[in-house]
Amino acid sequence: MEELYREGKIKAIGVSNFQMDRLVDLMAHHEVIPVVNQIETHPFCQQIESEKLMKENQVQIESWAPFAEGRNEMFLNEVLVSLAEKYKKSVAQVILRWLTQREVVVIPKSVRKERIIENFNIFDFELSQEDMEIISALDTKTSLFFSHNDPEIVKWIGTAKFDI
Numbered sequence: 001m002e003e004l005y006r007e008g009k010i011k012a013i014g015v016s017n018f019q020m021d022r023l024v025d026l027m028a029h030h031e032v033i034p035v036v037n038q039i040e041t042h043p044f045c046q047q048i049e050s051e052k053l054m055k056e057n058q059v060q061i062e063s064w065a066p067f068a069e070g071r072n073e074m075f076l077n078e079v080l081v082s083l084a085e086k087y088k089k090s091v092a093q094v095i096l097r098w099l100t101q102r103e104v105v106v107i108p109k110s111v112r113k114e115r116i117i118e119n120f121n122i123f124d125f126e127l128s129q130e131d132m133e134i135i136s137a138l139d140t141k142t143s144l145f146f147s148h149n150d151p152e153i154v155k156w157i158g159t160a161k162f163d164i
């Protein structure tokens with residue numbers, strides 16, 4: 001990837017699911033720092049410490065599964081529902097706004113046109129600092145999917161076939 005970068009064939013290098021030990025290792029042994037690291041980031045797994053380290057190294061944090069694919073009843077969470085009512089927005093919009101205000105890049109997925117439009121419509125309101133902190137309290141600091149530190153999971157990801 002660095003060769004392609006130096007040859008001007010690619011504009012940037014990005015990585016995904018690099019936990020912080022792996023990211024630091026990558027940066028220590030390469031010259032080109034990745035511009036982005038896409039990791040699981042949502043209200044129940046907020047990645048605050050990872051974000052801090054990435055910011056210090058100019059690596060942009062990008063959230064995959066900003067809604068945790070609806071796990072843990074994300075869309076019914078009473079804290080998020082009450083904030084949605086307060087701002088007259090949907091739970092999805094509150095989550096995307098909270099991530100955006102944290103300067104986290106978001107890539108929500110929907111197959112429904114009306115939801116895709118809804119998910120873009122987050123630039124006409126702002127969560128107060130107090131409400132940002134209310135969402136901060138939902139952090140469990142744990143993945144709702146799987147651990148990228150588990151060798152069996154790493155092996156599975158390395159061999160599984162994904163539809164992208």
Ligand SMILES: NC(=O)c1ccc[n+]([C@@H]2O[C@H](COP(=O)([O-])OP(=O)(O)OC[C@H]3O[C@@H](n4cnc5c(N)ncnc54)[C@H](OP(=O)(O)O)[C@@H]3O)[C@@H](O)[C@H]2O)c1
Binds near residue numbers: 070112116
């Ligand atoms: N790098 C990685 O390891 C990794 C892992 C997972 C995902 N990703 C990427 O992350 C992106 C998003 O991830 P994801 O699809 O896994 O999770 P997600 O965006 O957290 O959740 C998608 C789910 O939320 C629903 N949804 C979307 N907008 C909604 C709204 N406004 N109101 C209510 N429900 C809504 C969708 O249903 P409908 O479609 O029916 O609207 C779908 O069930 C994708 O680009 C994916 O490829 C990357």
